[in-house]
Amino acid sequence: MNNSSQLNNERPLVTFALFAYNQEQYIREAIEGAFSQTYEPLEIILSDDKSSDRTFEIMQEMAEKYKGPHKVIIRQSEVNFGTALHVQAVANLSKGKLIVVAAGDDISESDRCKEIVDLWLLKEKPIACIHSAITYFGESLEKSFIRSPRHESITDQDRSLRYLKNDEIPFFAATCAYSIELFKNYKSFMGGSIIEDGIMSVRSLLASQILSINKPLVRQRKVLESGGTGYKLSNPERWNRYMLSRIISSINQARDISQSNIDINLKYNLESYYLHKAFKTSKFIISFSDKNTTFRKFRFFISYIFFFPSKVGFLKRLVSAIHLVNYNETKIYKSIYKFLKK
Structure with a gap:
């Protein structure tokens, strides 16, 4: 050295x-x-x-x-x-x-x-x-x-x-x-x-x-699976760690905003948004006791598309939901993914 x-x-x-x-x-x-x-x-x-x-x-x-x-x-x-x-x-x-x-x-x-x-x-x-x-x-x-x-x-x-x-x-x-x-x-x-x-x-x-x-x-x-990708409903331990990380990150963001000198009303609104985001994310923690049934996958799929706390567009959310329930070999997934990559 x-x-x-x-x-x-x-x-x-x-x-x-x-x-x-x-x-x-x-x-x-x-x-x-x-x-x-x-x-x-x-x-x-x-x-x-x-x-x-x-x-x-x-x-x-x-x-x-x-x-x-x-x-x-x-x-x-x-x-x-x-x-x-x-x-x-x-x-x-x-x-x-x-x-x-x-x-x-x-x-x-x-x-x-x-x-x-x-x-x-x-x-x-x-x-x-x-x-x-x-x-x-x-x-x-x-x-x-x-x-x-x-x-x-x-x-x-x-x-x-x-x-x-x-x-x-x-x-x-x-x-x-x-x-x-x-x-x-x-x-x-x-x-x-x-x-x-x-x-x-x-x-x-x-x-x-x-x-x-x-x-x-x-x-x-870009590898096939890394620390920030490859999450699946079939691996609840890995998924839950990611959800916990999102929760902690949102709370950290709210705390940092509370230290800022921006307009007091905006500060309050942003703090509330990130704390609410943490709360909504907690709803997506997966129970290890739930069986990975078709009904469970469908319920998770619908909840993720309409209620997961993210501001990404509908098509990106749909692709993520299909991937999470491990249906990424379907034609609809491949078609949407190909469209988004253009």
Whole structure:
């Protein structure tokens, strides 16, 4: 582990935070992407959330062999925290003015940090989220493709508040970098959640500084099943963990909004919305004693389409419902999914 960078007043120290859990088959490429960053000064934190495979050992091996200009720190959680607390733990350790986040199965382009810092400095170092376009690739896709940033830069309060009211995440979380103040100015994430992007979206929108870069800086691997996909009614334990995470995330969002200085009436309405969302989500916790019958699937299917607390369009909700009850080999599912991908 080596750090030959000379800190100076022109270029702020940045943290490149790589988060991994049971990703031994992909982690080498992710770490190589971190080590390839051209920006200096840079600290790289390789963080493992108590994997049960060789992810952490590979991190240790690669860190020991690294001879480049960046400072490399490796850490491992005492227990499996879940994504939210994992991110919080690394933020507490970070010394950078910006935290560039990366997943253990994604690959960052070598100029990612440089592009992010250049834009941040151009905008005079606001408390901000900076995100970019993204390249999708991997085993679940026929071919790779690029998507532009989910939304252009959002730098005024009125527009930011519209996104808050619509409960919309305006970025691809895998591409984000965050000012350290978005962690320090708020209470720590609540534990037990695998979701952090919704919370960071609320904090970024409250800051009214979400800056976009129309260049793909991250290659996100799309696998057949990952921590954020593949939920099925037939796996109630996994589904319930996801529902619990949504509940905790909504409560965390309401708490963060309560700390803001937005209009008092709007603050009350937004707090009420997110707390009510948490309550409605709790209705979708699955009982382990229920048998996975056709009637149960149909009842869940209808409830999900009409009552699940989400503001996505009807067709997307329908596709999700079909997938959840494991009917994604049907013609209607394939037709709708093909239509939505156009």
